[in-house]
Amino acid sequence: MGIQGLLPFVEKSTRKVNVSEFSGCTVAVDAYCWLHKGAFSCAEKLARKEDTVQYVVYCMKYINMLLSHNIKPILVFDGQHLPAKAETEKVRREKRESNRQKAAELLRADRGDEARTYLQRCVDVTHAMALALIKECRLRNVDCIVAPYEADAQLAYLNLSGIAHLVITEDSDLLPFGCNMVLFKMDVHGNGCLIEQAMLPLAMKQRPEQFSITKFRHMCILSGCDYLPSLPGIGLMKAKKFVMTTADPDISRALTRLHGHLNMPNLVVTPEYRQKFLEADAMFRHQPVFDPITRRLVPLTPLEPGQEMPLSIDGISQETALQLAYGNLDPFGLRKVDDWDP
Template sequence: MGISGLLPFLENASEKAHVSKFRGCTAAIDAYCWLHKGAFGCAEKLAKGEDTNGYVLYCMKYIKMLQSYKVRPILVFDGQHLPAKRLTEEKRRNNRRSLKHKAAEMLRLGNVLEARKYLSQSIDVTHKMALNLIKECREKGIDCIVAPYEADAQLAYLNISKIVDFVISEDSDLTLFGCNQILFKMDINGNGVLVNADKLNDCMKLRSDKFSFDKFRYMCILSGCDYLDNLPGVGLKKALKFISVTENPSIYNALSQISSYLKLSNVTVTDEYRENFMIADATFQYQIIFDPKERCLKPLNPISPNVDLKHCVNAGSKIDDAVAFQLSLGNLDPFTHKQVDDWDPDSSSLPTFSIWLKNNMFQTMIKTSKDPIIVTPKKIKRRVPLEKEIVVDEEHEEDIMVMYKKMGPFKSPVIKKSEDIDVLIHGEIKMTSVNRCSSGFNKNGPTVVDYKNGLSSRFFKKNDETNKNENNHEPMVSLLGAIDNLIKRRSDEIIAVDKNETKDDQKISPIITRKRRNDFENESNVKDNLDKRKCEEKVPTSKVTPKQTQRVVSKRIIKKQTSILTFFSK
């Protein structure tokens, strides 16, 4: 299964990767790889013909792991066998039959462990087992598709047509079909080896102008694949050497020169081998697949006019599209075409990104470089809807203020140009409105302010009679009087404090003078050390009399009064 030694050869084009790298992407999965591994765990029950769903549970563990990393899986199942692999399938069938005989012999001898080993290797995954997994996936909203022939070509088509972003498989032959990104050997934790097709020229050690994907495919076919056996003594290294040296554009003519280029005197390239080589090459390029968008069969790549159709004999044959559609859904057995299920995607509830949506609705969700996805912004709703739709005219200022009133978070008063503006200040003081000059605002001249309504606060009450007189400023005078009384009261407190301080200074003054220090020490009852500390700490720089403090306070009062008067006079 696959090409021998291909994955180590692709070391320069591969890297260790985790499925979390493809968060938000879609993956196409070779489901038969998981089914073979799952059948290994319940091989004894399957060999005895007992009912078991162990292989289904095994596959669902991988699916849940992918969904936990926001990767949307699409399972692809094998269909009927290609004519090119008829001999290969016969060999596998005979091998499984011989393994069953060995398992029976081991059971007769009592070697249970060896018998289980042979039984697990002899298990063949049938379409009935695949259908059980398909039904479980349908309940979970997971897309499944059965390929007309091999799953490899169907996986490659889904990747080439941008329906999926990458492919998960165990078959190294998948690289020859033209996949862009393949994740091999993925474990239950999501770790695997990612092969990128853009780096294949690094593996062949060819310049980008000398490299082509056709040369890579020719090299792999020469080394041996499922559709053609290799020539004796020719592996990947010698096949690479031949492809790198030859400059003949026709691979059919170049094949006759292999023995001379590789110096293999015992190898003879016959015409039959060259014809089989071209048939194998056409099988990789033009194998029949099912297009879920158009719901019909088509070749993997469009067949060019210079291709001989006789080389496409092993690529598969077309059948009726209605039958092919039922086969792709899993409703028909791929080998006998007998009906085994009756699921209809058109009458079922499907997820948004399902490939079975009718009228190809999922095509609009496929990411392409030519047609980028355009996201239309959502309309933002108003926090407070309008009670009534208002048509605003630029000439009417009242309508604009009414609209502002209804859209705002609180109810504001109706404002007109000729009326006063009442401003509510969040506090204890409420100031009345200030009228603008009737002549309007002059850009170059001063703004005229009229204080005819005066001030209003918790300290001063509004007098309606005084408001009638434009030249009356009693609120302003009362405010000045309150400030004057407050300043006088404060000055009296300062004078009282100064008097007390002067009395203390008079008591301590004998300590300050040096002449009377000795007499004071004899008369006092305080210790000498404490007296000396007090003398050092409380020596005043200058003496201030009560009259001097009163003069300073009176000067401060006069300055404050004059500054307030000048402010209000402006």
């Protein structure tokens, strides 16, 4: 999940904080991060399909902590799967199934302690679990939004549009999405690591006026992301070297000279890779999100004249988008699962 090695890479841009520093502010929370951690505590029950709300109790500890500091949380949940991440989702499903089989074998062999590790790895957080948390949040007047697609883009939109001062997540993708302030690794006491976009030049070893969020995003994509695997031998350091040395503003054209910049004569950048790079870039910039003010789908950042969103929203009516955002529709079939109306 996210850009491999990115958080250690930007360590110089990181400072330790307590979330109480943001008292009086609104924060957007990547709810699935908490749900996944909460699911670990009841993995065996979930794997056996037994009734449990232990994961909700886990998440509410964090929510109550934020509320105690006079912080308004907005929980954001994943929506429909992205076609661009179909391969990533396939790999994740296969890993979960493999872990499920290993857990079953260990349980049959009466090796419960070893099986527990694999049970935790095979847990899949469902919309039903998300809805259980959403319903509990409603009782506390805590706002929730189900994204049309990825929570990452929705979180970024809330931050970039000024609705949320800060994003709380475990996913490093929020940095190439362009968020201004992201709090990682927050514990139940509110301690975490804050990264501000304004501090990223430190990690890139640049002066602030030299820093470009576009080049930073291109570096992240080139090193390998959920939308596009990296090329052989390319990690963050080589990706950084390329984006820092190329002066060509046309990234597709610049990629044709990648081997020269990195002194890798055998590196092949195919036209297909260049096209997928542009598609990944568009997903980071213009993925559809839900605007809670106008209650309609909009691109994460404004489109240029003649440009289209990387995903068509023609088949999603305004009412469908609204009901999905409320949590009333299952994202994976748009089947009605609740009828909440604020």
